Amino acid sequence: MPRLKLDVRAERLRLAFPFRISGYVFESAQVIVATLHDGDRTGRGEAAGVYYTGDDAPFMVETIETHRDAIEAGIDRAALQTLMPAGGARNAVDCALWELEAAQSGRPAWRLAGIPERRPLVTTFTLGADAPATMAEGARAYASAQAIKVKLTGELDLDLARVRAIRAARPDVWLGVDANQGFTRDTLEPLVTGLVDSKVALLEQPLARGREADLEGFDSPIPIAADESVLTLHDVDRLVGRFQVVNIKLxxxxxxxxxxxxxxxxxxxxLGVMVGNMIGTSLAMAPAFLLGQQCDVVDLDGPTFLQRDREPSVRYQDGTIWCDEAVWGAGAKLTA
Known part of the structure; x- marks a missing residue:
């Protein structure tokens, strides 16, 4: 690899409205953008980090700066895997390397990834936790959505009322719920019983990270997806017998x-495969869109929560997401 020039910056993204999940309310999101130049071409990557592990923007920037010399010496994606720990910092640099390689090779990132062809993907559209009637109205507002994901808070009766209200408002859609670690083994069975009544197709992360063993022997009629319980490739094998779906976030x-x-x-x-996202712009959704080509469930609605997205942007139409190479993945030749 030739020597590279690295630029990294933090940006704050304003949400169009507050977004509530179990234990958190978000009004903005801070992301970083890493850009790599080889003198002629450039590649970019955006990352939001992982809020529940302390992987915030200052930490991501510091992590990248710690490894600046090795990155600028001309690293490739394979070497990056051992140089930097998993998390947002490596995500930003890895995605920048994918786009840079696309520009250098003249082949788009999806071809480099071995994807034979791309297709629009049905994506979930997420409803933050609120009063049942408000969430039902939000579900109706997602008029073109084919799939809706509901954020829960761990309040069993209220959460089930939320789901019932949404199902009544949108009897036609695929419906999943994200518990964000809000329940315990004692409350899991009544939760699942109520979700079955509302024809819920997926239950995401009902128990706290670290309590995965509590799911052993629990025969759920609804597939349970691991989110906080699976961070990296190292975690995947131990999900067997506990979860049925893996939610991968870059x-x-x-x-x-x-x-x-x-x-x-x-x-x-x-195991089934799902791709999700931390809130971000189209620059973050684009590489996840490539992963989504291989997934059973796609949750890539992050830009819809922002006051302003990047241009060019991914396109949402009829409940699907489409990402053109102009957004990310083709790379760009630098001009004087």
Whole structure:
């Protein structure tokens, strides 16, 4: 690899409205953008980090700066996997390397990833936790959505009322819920019973990270997806017998390179595969869109929560997401 020039900056993204999940209310999101130049071409990557592990923007920037010399010496994606730990910092650099390689090779990132063709993907659209009637109105406002994901707070009766209200408002959609670690083994069974009544198709992360063993022997009629319980490829094998679906997020695992490896390993183990996102712009959704080509469930609605997205941007139409190469993944030749 030729020597590279690295630029890294932090940006604050304003949300269009407050977004509530179990234990958190978000009004903005801070991301970083890493850009790599080889003198002629450039590649970019955006990361939001992982809020529940302390992987915030200052930490991500510091992590990248710690490894600046090695990165600028001309690193490739394979070497990056051992140089930097998983997390948002590596995600930003890894995705920048993917786009840089695309520009250098003249082949788009999706071809480099071995994807034979791209297709629009049905994506979930997420409802933050609120009063049941408010969430039902939000579900109706997602008029073109084919799939809706509901954020819960761990308040059993209220959460089930929320789900019932949404199902009544939108009897036609695929419906999933994200518990964000809000429940315990004691409250899991009544939660699942109520979700079955509302024809919920997926339950994401009901128990706290570290309590995965509590799911052993629990025969759920609804597939349970691991989110906070699975960060990297190292975590995937121990999900068997506890979860049925793996939610891969590039900010957790440290980039598209490991995300693709996680999807392949999950398939080998008979697990379903989901791609999710921390809130971000289209620049963050674009590499996840490539991973989504290999997934059963796609949750890539992050830019819809922002006051302003980047241009060019991903396109949402009829409940699907489409990402053109102009957004990310083709790279660019620098001009004087």
């Amino acid at each position: 900010d957790k695992c440290g980039g598209l390179t490991e995300g693709l490896a996680m999807a392949a390993r999950a398939r080998e183990l008979g």
